[in-house]
Amino acid sequence: LPAIWWVRRDLRLRDNPALAAAVHDGSAVLPVFILDPALLAKAGPVRTAWLHAALQVLDADLRERGGPGLSILRGKPETVIPRLAREIGAGEVQVSADFAPYGRRRDERVRDALAGRDVRFVTTGSPYGVAPGTLTNASGGPYQVFTPFFRAWTDRGVHSPAPSIRLADVDWLAAERRISIEADPELVAIAGEEAATRCWHRWLERKQGGVTDYADLHDDPGADATSHLSVALRWGHLHPRTLLADLAARRSKGSAALTRQLAWRDFFADVLFHRPDAVTRPIRPEFNSMPTDEPDRSKRAAGRLEAWQQGRTGYPLVDAGMRQLLVEGWMHNRVRMVVASFLVKDLHVGWWHGAEWFMARLRDGDIAQNQLNWQWVAGCGTDAAPYFRVFNPTSQAKKFDPGGTYIRRYVSELADVPDEHVHEPWLSPVGVPDGYPEPIVDHAEERKEALDRYELVKRA
Ligand code: FAD
Numbered sequence: 001l002p003a004i005w006w007v008r009r010d011l012r013l014r015d016n017p018a019l020a021a022a023v024h025d026g027s028a029v030l031p032v033f034i035l036d037p038a039l040l041a042k043a044g045p046v047r048t049a050w051l052h053a054a055l056q057v058l059d060a061d062l063r064e065r066g067g068p069g070l071s072i073l074r075g076k077p078e079t080v081i082p083r084l085a086r087e088i089g090a091g092e093v094q095v096s097a098d099f100a101p102y103g104r105r106r107d108e109r110v111r112d113a114l115a116g117r118d119v120r121f122v123t124t125g126s127p128y129g130v131a132p133g134t135l136t137n138a139s140g141g142p143y144q145v146f147t148p149f150f151r152a153w154t155d156r157g158v159h160s161p162a163p164s165i166r167l168a169d170v171d172w173l174a175a176e177r178r179i180s181i182e183a184d185p186e187l188v189a190i191a192g193e194e195a196a197t198r199c200w201h202r203w204l205e206r207k208q209g210g211v212t213d214y215a216d217l218h219d220d221p222g223a224d225a226t227s228h229l230s231v232a233l234r235w236g237h238l239h240p241r242t243l244l245a246d247l248a249a250r251r252s253k254g255s256a257a258l259t260r261q262l263a264w265r266d267f268f269a270d271v272l273f274h275r276p277d278a279v280t281r282p283i284r285p286e287f288n289s290m291p292t293d294e295p296d297r298s299k300r301a302a303g304r305l306e307a308w309q310q311g312r313t314g315y316p317l318v319d320a321g322m323r324q325l326l327v328e329g330w331m332h333n334r335v336r337m338v339v340a341s342f343l344v345k346d347l348h349v350g351w352w353h354g355a356e357w358f359m360a361r362l363r364d365g366d367i368a369q370n371q372l373n374w375q376w377v378a379g380c381g382t383d384a385a386p387y388f389r390v391f392n393p394t395s396q397a398k399k400f401d402p403g404g405t406y407i408r409r410y411v412s413e414l415a416d417v418p419d420e421h422v423h424e425p426w427l428s429p430v431g432v433p434d435g436y437p438e439p440i441v442d443h444a445e446e447r448k449e450a451l452d453r454y455e456l457v458k459r460a
Helices: 017-023 037-064 077-088 101-115 146-156 193-205 211-217 230-234 240-248 253-274 285-289 299-310 316-328 333-346 351-361 367-378 393-400 405-410 443-459
Strands: 003-007 029-035 071-074 092-095 120-123
Touching: 003 017, 003 077, 017 029, 017 092, 029 037, 029 077, 037 071, 037 101, 037 193, 037 351, 071 077, 077 101, 092 101, 101 120, 146 253, 193 230, 193 240, 211 253, 240 253, 253 367, 285 443, 299 316, 299 333, 299 351, 316 333, 316 351, 316 393, 316 405, 333 351, 333 367, 333 393, 333 443, 351 367
Parallel strands: 003 029, 003 092, 029 071, 092 120
Antiparallel strands: none
């Protein structure tokens, strides 16, 4: 019987266990992507644009393998998938597992709708090195702390990439009523599996700022020495297994450091799997008592949130990061930590407002990575940075962007400010440059305010 290969966050053809399972016994395969209105409502224009480009690339990749391409349909998956299964007489629907709260509920609905029709709903593989829910601590519960999780993750080892399959021999099918989508040609040029693979190999071979320097330079936003693979991982253009296999073959300080970061990705997915409420609620319940300034109730908080969103706080590193996000749909990890800390501990705005802004603008926006990194910075997550450790946005800038390379790249008003004032333009004898704001708050005062508020959490 024909099989449906339902593509979700695994937009690639190589090393794809769900696709391999769909074609394994020579059955005809229908590759389908469903534009689900419930998910699209949350995706925002930045991720939707990337999705459209990635779908166009996957469609072209499938046509190159001799098929009619990717069938793109719109509607509720629990309605569309069973209808499609009936139309082609499918015996099974193959997917890569989705562990996020919405994906799990949706898959249950689809599984139930198919059960009555004798169509199997099969999950093969996941977007992670080690799938959420796999690793348990000595008492059989989930890991709360990263280091023991990492130990168990390392001991378990990640499976090798799936063997390649001859896709040119597959009997591909297409759906009736499929729709075509418009995509931005500039994004089409950089989205998808081939582009991500090129980007990865180029970065591995880079003489400077590649994997060799990763351990030393990954915190330097001016050097821009990280892999930039978060977008490819988010959309499954590459599987982490492929990266981990390449890294294992290198055995350097840099490859070990990057392997650890990929384990953080698995860790946060595991945490969200066990705590789906963490999308909106602090993992540590005492943080429900943290008083925050809510933008819908306070004009001052609304103004501060807007200044942060637009990169106009008067703190150069914070503004550079927020402007990088607006321009590129991506931000360096060190700067994500600094801007997040600034919103929570200097502006006292709830972390969920920042998480929402990030999710709407990041190309790599991912509910597990985003919400749990925000909770990490806000001190209310698992194994989080302690709340009382407040990042000083100026010292962070001096330490990680000493010459102001990153700041000048994104804050044009500061491009010509001499090095000694680029981190604190308000101290320059000529004042802040035209068009650039004075600091909207005094960091020392707000730090004290943040610690006073934290007393309430400690008492709770
Ligand atoms: P590299 O340094 O090259 O790392 C390689 C890969 O390791 C990354 O692509 C990512 O998959 C993983 N990784 C690295 N750092 C982390 C981390 N702190 N947590 C989890 N995985 C990590 N990452 C997302 O993919 N989506 C998000 O929505 C997201 N939101 C974030 C929000 C905040 C407030 C913070 C502090 C971090 C967030 N991150 C998120 C994690 C991290 O910032 C990005 O994964 C990283 O900057 C991507 O750049 P890169 O691919 O060059 O990373």
